[in-house]
Amino acid sequence: MDYYSGGHLTHGYRRNLSAKMFDAYSYAVDRESGLLDYDAIEAQAMEVKPLVLLAGFSAYPRRINFRRMRAIADKVGAVFMVDMAHFAGLVAGGVFTGDENPIPHAHIVTSTTHKTLRGPRGGFVLCTKEFEEAVDKGCPLVLGGPLPHVMAAKAVAFREANTPAFKDYAHKVVENCRTLAEALKAKGCTLATGGTDNHLLLVNATASYGITGTQAASALRDCGITLNFNSLPFDPNGPLITSGLRIGTAATTTLGMGEEEMKEIAAIIHLALSNTKAALLTTGDNAGKPSKRKYTLDQSSHNEAQARVHDLLSRFPLYPMLDLELLQESFQK
Structure with missing residues (x-):
């Protein structure tokens, strides 16, 4: 998938090492819907005749039909x-x-063990029998230095992923993301593809608030909300500035947040961004013109947003089993 359509930069993006190692051709989403067009992908594959057809994403808010992709590969x-x-x-x-x-459709599946799987930083490779020998040889040949404590942490993560509680978490992640998407849309936000079917959503900050993705992400970070600026399909601002924001709900779901909290997060985001403006450049040939990086955020809006974030997090502590006051007293002795 094309980087600007939500594909990962390691999937052949021209500035990534993968583009130096492989002759990569990318498929894009439909310009109007923002969705994958499987007929167009098939037509492109028939023309290119790739050795490997790669599916996956880092910023696509919908789901992929892997059966259809396997049929194209075959x-x-x-x-x-x-x-x-x-x-x-x-x-x-x-x-x-x-x-x-x-899993039932791919010859080879790669994954990290962190992100939505909630394990340690690391990864794994799954494959069909015909690729077993190549995978077993390739990983020690290219990657080495196994870390026993990380292996143990992976085992714990895989065990947790087999529990009913993890299944509840996974479904709640998507429910929360849909709730957040609808709440943002109700505030007037423009979302890529109009919504989400998974754990992430993309806000068009430029269309919604007249600022760049970089400005929006920085303003929200100042208010205590961490997310990232992100390219949108056919983004005129490029990957270093962008027009979009990528927001995920895995972490907030793990903290125990639900529907009401998603609505509050949407309200805080809207409060901050609706009061964020592009700062004017003060030097150079473009002096007096709006900056694409620098911004101004109304102080009262900043204070209110920051206070609401603090209130929200105080009700959902990261480590609820720890007595933080007792720990603080211990460190002060």
Whole structure:
């Protein structure tokens, strides 16, 4: 998938090492809907005849039909590979099933063990029998230095992913993301593809608030909300500025937040961004013109947003089992 359409930069983006190692061709989403066009992908595959057809994303707010992608791969004689790093937890949790589950359809599946799977930083490779020897040889050849404590943490993560509680978490992640999307739309926000079917959503900050993704992300960070600026399909602002924001709900769901909290988060985001403006450049040939990076945020709006974030987090502590006051007293002795 094309980087600007939501694909990962390691999938052949021209400035990534993968583009130096492989002759990469990217497929894009439909310009109008923002969705994958499988007929167009098939036509492109028939023309290119790739050795590997790769599916997966880092910023696509919908689901992929992996059965359809496998059919395309088979038609052109390609190996079908899926990178499910960003949505592995939704696969393990039974949210992505049938055609949306890559496991029954792909020849090779790669993933990280963090992100939605909630394990340690690391990864794994799954493959069909015919690729077993190559995968077993390739990983020690290219990557080495196994860390036993990380291996143990992976085992714990895989065990947790097999519990009913994890399945509840995975489904709640998507429910929360849809609630957040609808709440933002109710505030007048423009979302890529109009919504979400998974754990993330993309806000068009430029269309919604007249600022760049970089400005929006920085303003929200000042208010205590961490997210990232992100390219949108056919983004005129490029990858270093962007027009979009990527927001995920895995972390907030893990904290125990639900529907009401998602509505509050949407309200805080809207409060901050509706009072954020592009700062004017003061030097150079473009002096007096709006900056694409610098911004101004109304102080009272900043204070209110920051206070509401603090109130929200105080009700959902990161480590509720710890007595923080007792720890603080211990460190002061």
